[in-house]
Amino acid sequence: MNVFIRVDASIDIGIGHVMRCLTLAQKLREQGNMVSFICREHTGHLCDFIEINGYKVLRLPASQVNLKITNYTKHSKWLGVPLSVDATQTKNLLRKGFVDLLIVDHYAINEVWEGSLREVVNKILIIDDLADRKHDCDVLIDQNYFEDYPIRYHSLVPPHCKTFLGPSYVLLRDEFYDQWSEQEIRSGAVKRILIFFGGIDHTNETGKALATFLKMNRNDIQVDVVVGRNNLHKRKLASICKQYNFLHFYCQVANISELMRQADLSIGAGGTTTWERCFLSLPSIVWSIADNQVEICKTLSRKKIIKYLGEKETLEQTFLTQQLENLIENEVERNEMSRLSYLLMKDNIVKHQSMIQQIMRLEE
Incomplete structure (x- = not known):
């Protein structure tokens, strides 16, 4: 075609x-x-x-x-x-x-x-x-x-x-399927956190999440901070990360699935990345940065698949700190979020392949 x-x-x-x-x-x-x-x-x-x-x-x-x-x-x-x-x-x-x-x-x-x-x-x-x-x-x-x-x-x-x-038809890159082959429901302590708010993040939600984590004084936890090439705050964020040996800064990565796989907890926005995290059964704290993310996040939160903290305009740092601290300490809740994410996405591989084949037959 x-x-x-x-x-x-x-x-x-x-x-x-x-x-x-x-x-x-x-x-x-x-x-x-x-x-x-x-x-x-x-x-x-x-x-x-x-x-x-x-x-x-x-x-x-x-x-x-x-x-x-x-x-x-x-x-x-x-x-x-x-x-x-x-x-x-x-x-x-x-x-x-x-x-x-x-x-x-x-x-x-x-x-x-x-x-x-x-x-x-x-x-x-x-x-x-x-x-x-x-x-x-x-x-x-x-x-x-x-x-x-x-x-x-x-x-x-x-x-x-x-x-x-539905999520069974999420368009995922091959790198996620490669990581899924080793997939398991997450358990154990939080040793690594991923912070990623998409390629633009013009309101610097990355900085908000990073500042919250630093106030917790948890230098026992490694943090991967990922931004896109068009992020206007990338230089400032990179400068902050250089000051701490437990912070790792990445710009326009080609292996986000690997970073998700290594993480025990993620902080990010709604949108496409939501399904990538769910596919790898990664427990996530999420807030919406666009109107079209709100209802999706609310639905996933009601199903206890993600921890949704609301819209970026109304999120207070005190509340964010409290929720982050609680989830880090609550292994049972994180384990359940991981399990429910797996159940939501487990049919994706088969149905995604079927969808591609049906698209291929459109010219017939």
Whole structure:
């Protein structure tokens, strides 16, 4: 198949959408498909990173300052241009060759955009998390866990659309499956903590977590602090870590799964990383850094899979310190979180492989 992926990264959007699309791209490329990306050059884009990973990137121009954008969706401004403009620009790029499959991972794109692309593509696959708008697509993937996740899209996709819903269909890189082969439910004392809040972290939640840990005076615990290349606070965080031999600083790592596997406890945000931690049965303290993470975190917290502390705007350091201290000392609770994470994700390997094979058969 000739596959194109329409996805963006930016300071506002973050990097999670691109990262999971790269995972799907790798799976499709391993099956002999040609995969290319279409990305807009927002501030904080990852076009160069995608190209380093061996994919052609067709670039859309950066948006003009103060451009008026109609709110077709809650995240319309993330597109950077009006919906019709983005659709036309994308369509013009795709007219140059036949497209078997167009994959779209973008909160600002809806059925209007998708429908207008039908004349130049054979099939459309949507990756979504929100279930807040209609889609004109043949396949939809939503990896998230809600109380009603099996029926979330009943009125939002066409009757013929094939849906893959829930954590069993999380797009995980091969490195996580490699680590899972040695997976076991976590037990024992907390000797190592992982702090990771994604690739951007513009409000410096990493610094908040790090400051809380340092106030506890637990130099018997090793801490891995991970940030992305676009983290604006990375130099300050690196400087802090250099002052303590039990703090280890990493920027843009290629082995986050290994660091998760080595950790006994994690501190981080909701989002894609949530499923990576769950897949490796890693107990986690979590707070949400974006609106779309809140309900997922609440659901997982009610199921006692994670320790959710609320939204970043309302989280007080005193409460964070108390919860961190309690969880470090409570092995029984951490063990149960690990066990429940395992049960949630145990079907992923089989169902993920099945999903890829069904995507491969779309051109038939």
